[in-house]
Amino acid sequence: MDGLGESRHEHDLAAERNRCERWFVRQGLPQLIHDYSATTDVLTRAAPFLAFVVFIEFFLVFGDRWAGWAQAGIFVVGLAAMAGAMALVNRIRGRRLWQLPERFGPWEVLAYLGLGAVFAGLGSSNAVIVDAAVTLGLNVVLLGGAYVVTSWGLVPMVRWSVGQLWRQVGQMTTLLAKSLPILLVFSAFIFLNAEMWQVAHDFTLPFFAMVAGLLVAVGALFLGISVRRLAVDLARFSSWVDVRSRCADTPVTHLVPGDDAPPPDAPPLGRRARSNVSLLLFVAQSIQTVLVAGIVTAFYVLFGMFTVRESTLMQWTTLSQLTWAESWALRVPLWGEELLFSRQLVLVAAFIGLFSGLQFAVSVVLDSSYRSEFADDMTEELREALAVRAVYHRTLVSETP
Incomplete structure (x- = not known):
């Protein structure tokens, strides 16, 4: 088999394997997947939910602590924090600056946990550290729940x-x-x-x-x-x-x-x-x-x-x-x-x-x-x-x- 034919064969096998592994997930049996991995299988499938959590927590910056143009400035700071976290993680991972992650590892987890705490701290009107810590704890619980739900289908x-x-x-x-x-x-x-x-x-x-x-x-x-x-x-x-x-x-x-x-x-x-x-x-x-x-x-x-x-x-x-x-x-x-x-x-x-x-x-x-x-x-x-x-x-x- 020449190089092109061999490459096409490998691509077809990979597509067949992905199709079969998605079938296992739909049957509620994701653990039957060979080399089932937290970074490439579990957390990657949980990533849309975690991204939605970060999106919801972004609105914590609209707290009672700021008003008028100060509120607009905090909004810009929150956007910058989100964009900067994404760019930094991609840079560390060797991906393009705004590329969506194909795997969800420790750096992505840290970004998910940290962004919510930052948003809560920016919008907090009283106890900044306490609000940030509570949000961080909530994110840890949600991450654990998403991992269990996704890992076991x-x-x-x-x-x-x-x-x-x-x-x-x-x-x-x-x-x-x-x-x-x-x-x-x-x-x-x-x-x-x-x-x-x-x-x-x-x-x-x-x-x-x-x-x-x-x-x-x-x-x-x-x-x-x-x-x-x-x-x-x-x-x-x-x-x-x-x-x-x-x-x-x-x-x-x-x-x-x-x-x-x-x-x-x-x-x-x-x-x-x-x-x-x-x-x-x-x-x-x-x-x-x-x-x-x-x-x-x-x-x-x-x-x-x-x-x-x-x-x-x-x-x-x-x-x-x-x-x-x-x-x-x-x-x-x-x-x-x-x-x-x-x-x-x-x-x-x-x-x-x-x-x-x-x-x-x-x-x-x-x-x-x-x-x-x-x-x-x-x-x-x-x-x-x-x-x-x-x-x-x-x-x-x-x-x-």
Whole structure:
């Protein structure tokens, strides 16, 4: 291959690799990118947000400290500080004076942190140092948040999870038929129990939130252990036949090696890549669990309004009267009777819903029939992404200079 042809080949490979890596980001799996870097990948993608923050903070120069022509002068000083910081960083980096950065490293971070503090100091009317320090601290927090969100692809991950949510809603009939009968039989005895209602009556909202948090933490622990183990298994492929069937409608469809090629040998998932895959699967399975808990809670709120009369509730909770201030009591007239909505009803229903969600999470982890029914679709999508990763490493990473 002559020099021109080789250059064109390298350019095509680089374009294919960029397209594949953007696909990983859209799937919420940026950590699958080879040599994923904070300067060239994470902060560079966060740069538009950080630039927007600096733009907003520029208006801090319009404080009460200056007026008239002095205010105009401070405005010019602020513009000069922004332009000077950009020119200085570009000069240090060896770029053209007003070139937009293609990477976001330590010098760009310092400029981002410093400019906000300068703007706050210029516009401060009293404590210049304090205002500048507060703005600097806020910028550090925003930088850390932008790094975490971008590094782990949380925005596309949430978008993918919403898609999973709609899919689960579409499969609601299966979800209800498979899981709810057992859950309702298990919980009906708890619901129609006077002690449960007395406990709910005695609960303050902060203490109930603590109990709810404990149950959520236990369920999250079960799911976390399950998906951590599963992430490693999903990344293994025995042949390119298996990989090819999963790479349809992906950026590497035309790059899958032939069946006679050496078997897939993508490196094992690193710690961060494994965590990224596990987090995506954890989010998807958590959505299912929240759906089950929400359905059970809603069912028991409605069921309780029809079955638990006001006199029964007062007897179970030793209340002398039900008021909105104490019990959120709301009476809904229906067919000459009154349906009663109350705080106690909400807490009992939510408590049972949380336990049902926990039971569902444990069942998905331990019961193979539950796992095949409710987790296979999600694992198949992740398996597709890992198949793309196998092709990416074989045909793009190893050949791209």
